[in-house]
Amino acid sequence: PESITTGAANDIERATGIARNMVTKWGLSDKLGPLVYGAEEGEIFLGRSITAHKEISDNTAAEIDHEIRAIIDRNYKKAETIIKEHIAQFEALAEALIKYETIDKKQITAIMDGRRIRLIKPDGGHKKKTPSAGGDNKGHIVEEKLSQEILPEDSQTVEKIEE
Template sequence: VTTGASNDIKRTTDIARNMVTRWGMSARLGPMTFEEDEGEVFLGRSVTQHKNVSDDTAAAIDEEIRAILERSYARAKEILNGRMETLHAMADALIRFETIDKEQIDDLMAGRPARPPATPPSSDRPVPPSAAPSTDNGADGAPSLP
């Protein structure tokens, strides 16, 4: 698992946990909040662990989070597998052009070939004068900061 994928998994798990424990979005557990926001101490860890639910409820919460993640993973996989040709065309366009814009994505999603981007990649764009470093010197002769 790469660092990027690891971060995606953590973020997805956090969202699923919030769906179940904070936002009441679990049909199995109902529209309830199971965690209180007590703030965090000492670099993100609580000094003491406060338990707001029974062991059985905690297990049910974990099962519901896992079920949400598994359903979401299966759905994402189904969508990607169903559009594999489009996915490969998009990857090819990214390799060819480095970036793709909305119009190119629309073309690819409609089954049309990717055309060159309307604007060049950011590294080829000229720097606007407002973003260029200042060459004005201050009263003491040193360059002034923006």
């Protein structure tokens, strides 16, 4: 984890919480089995937050910590592998988001399939005169909404994406 940034702190905190719940609350540890460890009780009259009472031995606590570490390490490596295998697609997604700010599901699918997307103006970039809301014939000038189309990597043709 040589390139973990402070921006990932919340992600790490949440992942650790999920791993802890998997082991201590949901019984999803092969090593420790389907048991609940460290039941929580509220102390309403003392005005304190919920506290966990120690119901486990030091050895079990160490096993819980070991299981949590194993879950985090295993899934961190899995995430790294997935990212490395698909780095070109992730870079293309990042590039598209920087360029267009938003992309839809079809465009994400196209990028993941190795196709490029580009922004085009359906009317060639011209302004369009539309009738005003009051129904008079004066109308007002509005910019035609831009649409994004998928451009296959190996083709000059453009595949239209309908919204």
